[in-house]
Amino acid sequence: MRFSLVPPGPTPGTDERRAGPRAAAYATMTRVALTDSPTGLPSPYAVFGRTEWARLSESHPMNLTGDDLTRLRGLGEPVDLDEVESVYLPLSRLLYFYVEATHGLRLATSEFLGERPTRVPFVVGVAGSVAVGKSTTARILRELMLRWPHTPRVELVTTDGFLYPNKVLEERGLLQRKGFPESYDRRALLKFVADVKSGELAVEARQYSHLTYDVLPATVTIRKPDVLIVEGLNVLQPPTVRSDGTNTGSISDFFDFSVYVDADLEDIRRWYVERFLRLRQTAFADPKSYFHRYAALSDAQARATATDIWTRINEPNLIENIEPTKGRATLVLAKGSDHSVETIKLRKL
Ligand SMILES: Nc1ncnc2c1ncn2[C@@H]1O[C@H](COP(=O)(O)OP(=O)(O)OP(=O)(O)O)[C@@H](O)[C@H]1O
Ligand SMILES: CC(C)(CO)[C@@H](O)C(=O)NCCC(=O)O
Structure with a gap:
């Protein structure tokens, strides 16, 4: 170098x-x-160990409590207050700088164009494999941003809501490809993010239920947030060129910052299987659960079923579609086998 x-x-x-x-x-x-x-x-990333990264929060007060964290933590996620303080608090501080600097750049454009400046929502993408913990990461970031001065409005949307309904996936032979790029209504997702970013007063976000394993009929209204966090497997996918030569566009074109939650494949597989085992006592026990039939499986049967789902669907998706987008992220949070963040890579070039 x-x-x-x-x-x-x-x-x-x-x-x-x-x-x-x-x-x-x-x-x-x-x-x-x-x-x-x-x-x-030259690597475009600056690489930090957790201790060095922790120093970058300077003396910002940690104002998230243990109770807050219990509410935000996903099933099987061991994230503790020390991790929030040493990993997520510095990241929240960095994001604050980015939001202010991005606003400054937009002011420059408005001034150049002689237009009245408007506040454009700052969009953060959170990417990573199924079961890597990206929903918890997104929820913690939201909670820390909500505590910024002037209490910004921070909305969190997962791309799961933009999956095609199971019925459509079935018709198209995509039910075993859930989570792959083609299983999403990418045009609707792109329009959603573009509409929020362009300052539409009210934009409808679709929703997904892990319980019924399908999209929900009800949408949620997103009203001009200061920050929008978009969390999903494939949010960093680049645009592609269609056969007619036109460009598909990509939601990542609208991101002002992006985070990729990373871990070794073997670890993520193990987390997925362990979570599946735990879900038998919780979500699967509900008769409304799509996976209710799995509630009565023995440990060995559940392990085999989860490993099969992982190997047929989630792992190939990680290898083919998700992992290759890692290098597009502004920041990579790399987790160790105990789920805790060990290394932080920040794009500098
Ligand atoms: N079959 C299921 N039934 C009920 N809840 C589930 C099911 N699968 C996952 N969940 C829960 O839904 C949330 C999102 O799961 P998903 O697989 O989309 O996770 P993810 O965002 O990859 O997970 P993670 O937050 O671990 O990265 C997790 O908190 C998880 O515990
Ligand atoms: C909904 C997604 C795609 C992403 O959260 C995922 O949780 C999923 O359902 N994947 C398909 C295979 C499985 O059931 O794990």
Whole structure:
């Protein structure tokens, strides 16, 4: 890696302590970045260990309580307050800077065009595999943003609501491809995000039920939020060119920031299977659950069923469609086998 790509900061081990926590974190990043270039090309990411990253929250107060976290945590997600403080609080601070800077850029465009400036919703994408914990990540980020000064309106929408109904998936032979890009009404999703971003007063978001394993008839109205978080497997998919030469467009074109929640494939598979085992006592026990028939399975049978669903559907989707979009994210949260975030990669180039 060329030296010029290393960000300005104190020389490691010399000015580090004197220059404060941010500089110390930079110094660590520099050391990692120098060894993080397997292709020989400069990596666009600065890489932080959790301790170094934690220092970047400066002295922002942690105002999320244990009760808040219990409400936000997904099934089987062990995220604790220490993780919120060391991983998500600095990220919330960074996002605050991004929101302000993006608004500043828009003001410049308005001034150039001689138009009255308007506040455009800031859109954050959260991507990653099924069962990696992205819904919890999205919910925690929302909660921290809600605590910013001036209490912004932050809405969270999952792309699951834009899956085609099971009936349509069945007709198209896509029921075993749920979560693959073609199983979503991508045009409706794109229109939804574009409408929110263009300042429409009220935009309808479709909803999904994991209980019935289908989209819901009722929509939810999104009214001019300051921040919109869009969480889903394939939110970072690039646009593609149709056979007639036109471009499909992509919701990621509307993102101002994106997060990819990453972990080793074996770990995610294990989390998926363990969650499936736990769901037998909770969601599957409900007769309305699409998976109710699985509630009575033994551990071994449940493991086999979950592994089969994972191997046929979710794993190929991760490998073919989700993982390849990782390099498009502004920030990658890499989890260790115990589910906790170990490394944070922030796009700098
Ligand atoms: N079959 C199911 N029945 C009921 N709830 C489920 C079912 N599958 C997943 N869930 C719950 O729905 C939420 C979203 O699940 P989904 O598989 O979309 O997760 P995800 O966003 O990949 O998960 P995660 O939040 O773990 O990344 C999770 O909190 C999960 O516990
Ligand atoms: C709804 C999705 C696609 C994404 O959340 C996922 O949870 C899912 O249902 N995948 C299909 C295979 C499975 O049932 O796990």
